[in-house]
Amino acid sequence: MTTQSQISYILTEAVAKYLTLLSSEQQRETQQELNRFVRWLGATQVLGKLSPHEVATFTDSLGNSSNPVQRLKPVKDFLAWAKKEGLTTTNLGVNLRPTKSKNQFAAKTRKAEEEERALLTAAGYQQLRDELETAKAERPRIAETLRLAREDKDFRENAPLDAAREHQAHVETRIRELENLLKRAEVVTTEDTSNVLRVHLGSTVVVLDIALKEEMAFTLVHPHEANIAHGKMSVVSPMGKAMLERTAGEDIHVDAPVGILHYRIQRIEPGH
Numbered sequence: 001m002t003t004q005s006q007i008s009y010i011l012t013e014a015v016a017k018y019l020t021l022l023s024s025e026q027q028r029e030t031q032q033e034l035n036r037f038v039r040w041l042g043a044t045q046v047l048g049k050l051s052p053h054e055v056a057t058f059t060d061s062l063g064n065s066s067n068p069v070q071r072l073k074p075v076k077d078f079l080a081w082a083k084k085e086g087l088t089t090t091n092l093g094v095n096l097r098p099t100k101s102k103n104q105f106a107a108k109t110r111k112a113e114e115e116e117r118a119l120l121t122a123a124g125y126q127q128l129r130d131e132l133e134t135a136k137a138e139r140p141r142i143a144e145t146l147r148l149a150r151e152d153k154d155f156r157e158n159a160p161l162d163a164a165r166e167h168q169a170h171v172e173t174r175i176r177e178l179e180n181l182l183k184r185a186e187v188v189t190t191e192d193t194s195n196v197l198r199v200h201l202g203s204t205v206v207v208l209d210i211a212l213k214e215e216m217a218f219t220l221v222h223p224h225e226a227n228i229a230h231g232k233m234s235v236v237s238p239m240g241k242a243m244l245e246r247t248a249g250e251d252i253h254v255d256a257p258v259g260i261l262h263y264r265i266q267r268i269e270p271g272h
Helices: 011-019 024-041 052-062 067-085 100-114 122-137 139-152 159-184 238-243
Strands: 119-120 185-187 204-209 214-221 232-234 251-255 259-269
Touching: 011 024, 011 067, 024 052, 024 067, 052 067, 119 122, 122 139, 122 159, 122 185, 139 159, 159 185, 204 238, 214 238, 232 238, 238 251, 238 259
Parallel strands: 119 185, 214 232
Antiparallel strands: 204 214, 204 259, 251 259
């Protein structure tokens, strides 16, 4: 039987309880995404009072993540556990689905990106070059896989052939994207010639979540380099835009669906 005290768990309490049930390795893989979920919806939100719509808006925080399904899994697992424990009346995790509109937005912005220069950090530029070389090196292996799959004359149910063709299409699309991006790339440094160091592309910024009293460090990068799991934040994300051209000690405000999130810039390290 679900009690009122169970329904009254605030989000941070529920997450803390859930994490104690995981192994150390599972905690490392899970905690960052759960912390981001808490920051997005609000640390003092009552878990049992969250609406399906509020939970669904969390997918907006993923931006143009290359693997949103994997990124959402820790949060969905937590919400499934919350339902099992009676902390919510329904499994709110079913509302966490990457939306079609996100893909449509990416398609609309792709053409615009192709027509403008791509400002990249030196590390990001090299990372994309390495990825391009790796993708091109896959071509002979893909061709051999296709050849072997075609030897099966029953094309009606030739799953290996379909999978190989799909993989080939994905790799070739990525090769074209990388070649286009590198063709437009401009490697930049963020040397600040003024007396005050300001946040630029490539800066590493340590910010304090004022509500949670928690520090986080991010390096601002081009959207194609963004990888929150590795501390790389897109300069066009809500928080990235809020930090640009700001200085240490300044407070910034990020507009999230559930309200304004407040942060303070603690330290700024220039890009390399």
